[in-house]
Amino acid sequence: xxxxxxxxxxxxxxxxxxxxxxxxxxxxxxxxxxxxxxxxxxxxxxxxxxxxxxxxxxxxxxxxxxxxxxxxxxxxxxxxxxxxxxxxxxxxxxxxxxxxxxxxxxxxxxxxxxxxxxxxxxxxxxxxxxxxxxxxxxxxxxxxxxxxxxxxxxxxxxxxxxxxxxxxxxxxxxxxxxxxxxxxxxxxxxxxxxxxxxxxxxxxxxxxxxxxxxxxxxxxxxxxxxxxxxxxxxxxxxxxxxxxxxxxxxxxxxxxxxxxxxxxxxxxxxxxxxxxxxxxxxxxxxxxxxxxxxxxxxxxxxxxxxxxxxxxxxxxxxxxxxxxxxxxxxxxxxxxxxxxxxxxxxxxxxxxxxxxxxxxxxxxxxxxxxxxxxxxxxxxxxxx
Numbered sequence: 001x002x003x004x005x006x007x008x009x010x011x012x013x014x015x016x017x018x019x020x021x022x023x024x025x026x027x028x029x030x031x032x033x034x035x036x037x038x039x040x041x042x043x044x045x046x047x048x049x050x051x052x053x054x055x056x057x058x059x060x061x062x063x064x065x066x067x068x069x070x071x072x073x074x075x076x077x078x079x080x081x082x083x084x085x086x087x088x089x090x091x092x093x094x095x096x097x098x099x100x101x102x103x104x105x106x107x108x109x110x111x112x113x114x115x116x117x118x119x120x121x122x123x124x125x126x127x128x129x130x131x132x133x134x135x136x137x138x139x140x141x142x143x144x145x146x147x148x149x150x151x152x153x154x155x156x157x158x159x160x161x162x163x164x165x166x167x168x169x170x171x172x173x174x175x176x177x178x179x180x181x182x183x184x185x186x187x188x189x190x191x192x193x194x195x196x197x198x199x200x201x202x203x204x205x206x207x208x209x210x211x212x213x214x215x216x217x218x219x220x221x222x223x224x225x226x227x228x229x230x231x232x233x234x235x236x237x238x239x240x241x242x243x244x245x246x247x248x249x250x251x252x253x254x255x256x257x258x259x260x261x262x263x264x265x266x267x268x269x270x271x272x273x274x275x276x277x278x279x280x281x282x283x284x285x286x287x288x289x290x291x292x293x294x295x296x297x298x299x300x301x302x303x304x305x306x307x308x309x310x311x312x313x314x315x316x317x318x319x320x321x322x323x324x325x326x327x328x329x330x331x332x333x334x335x336x337x338x339x340x341x342x343x344x345x346x347x348x349x350x351x352x353x354x355x356x357x358x359x360x361x362x363x364x365x366x367x368x369x370x371x372x373x374x375x376x377x378x379x380x381x382x383x384x
Contacts, residue, residue, distance in 0.1 A: 002320040007351045009139045009297040010190040012341035021249040029242040035235040037251050044254035050175035056201045056226035059243040062166035062187025065199035068221035069183045072211045076100030081122050081132045083114045087140035087327040092133040110141050113292040116149045129159045137168030140327040142289045142299030151180035171269045171296045182207040193253040193341045197246045269295040271384045272339040272348050279352040279375030283366045288334045296340040306362050308332035314358045321354045348375050
């Protein structure tokens, strides 16, 4: 027998009671009974995002929400600033290209965050830019951006601050309204603790004015349709067929987050990720994130002489634990241990133990047990 674990930065583990929601009979999506569930879920998403603005829910991957953000705020020929610190920053660039935007790209070395001073310079030099597209957390490198500081820079600028929060929301601090974020996009399969298939967009008043005037052709991802469905009747609705079972799962998962509170959720993720980082350092391994290490995962440089792809494969196939390898130019060069979503104190211990064992089997010069010991000590020092 082999127990299976997911320790990737998405999809993540789903609580058993949330899994069980999907086994219930499917409700019709236009009934008052379902719309009551939808209403509660959307209100709780406002809580998670720190906003009083409407939240648009769509059946899509997180990339669908990213495309919706681009399609509704950018027209062909517009200038946009893309801040890319990894593979998902590159996705913003690819979306901007697909919609015919002229791109000003900020691209620090992977492993580093965006420097607010560089963003200010780009905004000052490009007063006609319509949007700044960045990540809350760059999943591919394990680095987060200082959205609060960046929001202060875009507050008086024409450009909308558009943030990919797909892996960061539900794991690290975020306040949409207080930080001046104009568009936030989220996916369901990470910090929200449900399976893949739902995506979310929320927009500021400043963004909605741009969206109302936008002429880019679109249909399924037309956010004006989502706004109309939310407001045309007493109870909110979606413009298309809702992913009913996923939304009932979402509703329960969000209740769990709200019961724990945003602040306690963020604190839990911070403690778990710190324990992994300390355990990895105790093994003499190098962390890939040079600054702003993420709370959702720990990115680790594969030691010299070890096949990075074989390492991730061994952990998955021999130990039953799905971790993540590197993406794009980091393929085979790093591995990533997730501490995201439905996680507690024993997940870092399991993750570091698996990394130790696999690395040792593949010939790395490490001392078995040293990382696990430091991980446990760090958890206890933090009172967790």
